[in-house]
Amino acid sequence: MxxxxxxxxxxxxxxxxxxxxxxxxxxxxxxxxxxxxxxxxxxxxxxxxxxxxxxxxxxxxxxxxxxxxxxxxxxxxxxxxxxxxxxxxxxxxxxxxxxxxxxxxxxxxxxxSSNRHDWFTAARAAAPGSPERARYHFHDGLGENGELPPSDWPSHFGGPAWTRINETTGENAGAPGQWYLHLFASEQPDLNWENxxxxxxxxxxxxxxxxxxxxxxxxxxxxxxxxxxxxxxxxxxxxxxxxxxxxxxxxxxxxxxxxxxxxxxxxxxxxxxxxxxxxxxxxxxxxxxxxxxxxxxxxxxxxxxxxxxxxxxxxxxxxxxxxxxxxxxxxxxxxxxxxxxxxxxxxxxxxxxxxxxxxxxxxxxxxxxxxxxxxxxxxxxxxxxxxxxxxxxxxxxxxxxxxxxxxxxxxxxxxxxxxxxxxxxxxxxxxxxxxxxxxxxxxxxxxxxxxxxxxxxxxxxxxxxxxxxxxxxxxxxxxxYRSALTWRRRLQTHEELSWISAPEATLAHYERPNGWAVLTNFGAAPVDLPPSVDESKIVVSSGATKPGPGQLAGETTIWIAP
Missing domain, CATH: 3.20.20.80 (Glycosidases)
Structure with missing residues (x-):
């Protein structure tokens, strides 16, 4: 250890x-x-x-x-x-x-893995059906000569999820051979988790x-x-x-x-x-x-x-x-x-x-x-x-x-x-x-x-x-961020919250079990603070300005300490 x-x-x-x-x-x-x-x-x-x-x-x-x-x-x-x-x-x-x-x-x-991983290097050098290739997903292609990918699966990064290799061993050495699966870039061959x-x-x-x-x-x-x-x-x-x-x-x-x-x-x-x-x-x-x-x-x-x-x-x-x-x-x-x-x-x-x-x-x-x-x-x-x-x-x-x-x-x-x-x-x-x-x-x-x-x-x-x-x-x-994370560590409590009824459709207001409350105005215009909010207990505010006494600025969150 x-x-x-x-x-x-x-x-x-x-x-x-x-x-x-x-x-x-x-x-x-x-x-x-x-x-x-x-x-x-x-x-x-x-x-x-x-x-x-x-x-x-x-x-x-x-x-x-x-x-x-x-x-x-x-x-x-x-x-x-x-x-x-x-x-x-x-x-x-x-x-x-x-x-x-x-x-x-x-x-x-x-x-x-990457295509430079030791396993993939060994897989490319090995023959079809070998234990080395069984760590990945190698398949024969479709079409008369295997020239088509084994399926229509797409890559997350664009293009097909299959790349064909040239074989390096056996009677087909140097010729196009099997295809390997990569759901992402061709440099990222998918591992075979059945192995x-x-x-x-x-x-x-x-x-x-x-x-x-x-x-x-x-x-x-x-x-x-x-x-x-x-x-x-x-x-x-x-x-x-x-x-x-x-x-x-x-x-x-x-x-x-x-x-x-x-x-x-x-x-x-x-x-x-x-x-x-x-x-x-x-x-x-x-x-x-x-x-x-x-x-x-x-x-x-x-x-x-x-x-x-x-x-x-x-x-x-x-x-x-x-x-x-x-x-x-x-x-x-x-x-x-x-x-x-x-x-x-x-x-x-x-x-x-x-x-x-x-x-x-x-x-x-x-x-x-x-x-x-x-x-x-x-x-x-x-x-x-x-x-x-x-x-x-x-x-x-x-x-x-x-x-x-x-x-x-x-x-x-x-x-x-x-x-x-x-x-x-x-x-x-x-x-x-x-x-x-x-x-x-x-x-x-x-x-x-x-x-x-x-x-x-x-x-x-x-x-x-x-x-x-x-x-x-x-x-x-x-x-x-520094202030919020400091207060978060100080106030963090049990993993519950309760929602407080908000008079405005643009408000989200919740309270943690120790009385720590969070109020966000999602609207663009200022709104009146709920009567339950004691402004003297506001410890963190996301807004740089305050519109006036008893109001919460638009698109602003405040924390109210217990």
Whole structure:
């Protein structure tokens, strides 16, 4: 076992109401001067994270990778990318986090390896039907000479989910041969989870990082591991999950929970048990809860608020439903507005109401010009929504830079883009690079204090959002987050809330068991405060201004202490 343990007393339930800060390592802080953020960079900013007031950090992949998909193409699950550091650097980072009473969650990517993984190299060199190929999904093609892919399945990043290899052995050496499955980029071959060797190897990986002090795992595309590969392969006309009975061809199949029961056995070998949270984009909530059951991973992201319009009725309905579902599953709910895969919520809220997913894609392609955005309104709404969320029972997941009020960098030049979606869609879908631009630390320093010239260019407007431009500035977004997280830790109590009747349709008003109350005005105009609100007890407000005595500004959240 690793000697690095948290200074906090062991607590098996620490995760239930934790504030977790996602770090995309390449974009957080560059300590080595090569333009890529790294693990020493994370360690160097541990004081910042501690002052922010979070309970845990979640590290996106830091493993050896060709970066065909931002690190989610993993060459070696039990090592550190040399550009990001060493295992010793990882240990030092964990030690620094634990010394600051911050837990560490590592991203694990079980659906696919990279095409540079030792297993895939061996599979390409082996013959069809070999044990090496059985770790992946290799199939003969259709058509007279196998020239057609084995099925019509699409890739998430555009194009088909199959790539054909040239055989290297036997009488067909040098000729086109079998096809392999990749639900994402061609550099990300899907692993075959029917293979006991694959299952046991991931148990080894979980123990490897848990032994080094990792407190938990975020499980990438947790719903995709098991596929129906019976011949002939069934058609999959889209990437949507269309049925709720566990018989979808590629996603959310019932058999996946047997895998996670095995993981839970491994995670429970530790004291306290290691936690896990599933990234499972499952539209049927009763099925999503299966990932969160105590005999499985224990928690699953819900993206309901992330996908909801900024409206009181929507937020109230989602919160009530999600809390009831979490109670039924034995887990706690999760709340999130931004991450490395979606447009930052300050930008989403800046666009006209009703802007849907295709319109968001079009907005990115236009460089953020069409439709026109209102960044002042977007940030005001983002602050209000986040403060509403941080008062809820359950765990809150924050994405690096949202505490600075960062917007999406929508106008990255085409020659800077690296997301595989951009290339696999023929430059018709811009992808996720705009949310991954390296952070601004110092307004007047080169590269805003990130380090060397970063791997994605930073816009000039980052200066006003830099950490040193906001520290100790009343009303800044950074100070709002610090204040809210401090009060959250002080006020957090049992995992319940009660709704208080609001006189206005634009209001959402709830109270926690200790009397801590949260009130949000989702409308644009000021409203009168309910008579029950004692203004002298308002301890945090998302709004920079107050319209007048007895009123709550539009698109603003306040916290009222007991």
């Amino acid at each position: 690793n000697e690095h343990v948290s200074n906090a007393a062991p607590d098996a339930n620490w995760w239930r109401q934790a504030a977790v800060y996602q770090i995309y390592p390449r974009s957080f802080a560059d300590a080595t001067g090569d333009g890529l953020g790294d693990l020493p960079g994370v360690t160097s900013r541990m004081g910042y994270l501690q002052e922010l007031g979070i309970d845990a950090i979640w590290l996106s992949p830091f493993y050896p990778s060709a970066l065909a998909d931002g690190g989610y193409d993993v060459d070696d699950y039990r090592n550190v990318d040399p550009r990001l550091g060493t295992l010793a650097d990882f240990d030092a980072m964990v030690a620094a986090a634990h010394a600051a009473n911050i837990r560490v969650i590592a991203d694990v990517v079980p659906n696919h 006991p060797e694959v299952r046991e190897d991931f148990h080894t990986t979980l123990r490897f990082w848990a032994d080094r002090g990792v407190d938990g795992f975020r499980v990438d595309v947790a719903h995709a591991l098991v596929k129906d590969m019976k011949l002939p392969l069934r058609s999959k006309p889209s990437l949507e999950i269309l049925v709720d009975d566990g018989t979808d061809v590629l996603f959310d199949r019932d058999e996946v929970h047997e895998i996670y029961a095995g993981w839970r056995s491994v995670l429970n070998e530790y004291d306290p048990p290691r936690i896990a949270v599933a990234e499972a984009w499952v539209p049927f909530t009763h099925r999503r809860l299966r990932y969160a059951q105590p005999t499985g991973l224990g928690q699953a992201f819900n993206f309901d608020l992330l996908q909801a319009p900024f409206a009181a009725t929507e937020f109230r309905s989602i919160v009530a439903r999600c809390l009831a579902e979490a109670q039924a599953s034995g887990a706690s709910s999760t709340w999130v507005f931004s991450n490395h895969d979606v447009i930052r919520h300050a930008s989403r809220y800046s666009l006209p109401d009703g802007t849907d997913a295709p319109a968001l894609e079009a907005w990115l392609l236009s460089g953020g010009s069409e439709p026109a955005s209102d960044p002042v309104r977007g940030l005001r709404r983002a602050r209000a929504a986040t403060l509403f969320m941080l008062g809820l029972p359950g765990s809150a997941y924050l994405y690096q830079g949202e505490e600075l009020g960062l917007f999406e960098v929508a106008d990255l030049p085409a020659d800077a883009l690296q997301d595989p979606t951009w290339f696999r869609t023929g430059n018709t879908v811009k992808g996720r690079d705009g949310t991954r631009v390296p952070l601004p630390w110092k307004a007047r320093e080169t590269n805003f204090g990130f380090g060397a010239a970063p791997w994605l260019p930073q816009p000039a407007w980052f200066a006003e959002h830099a950490v040193d431009a906001q520290e100790a500035v009343p009303g800044s977004t950074l100070e709002l």
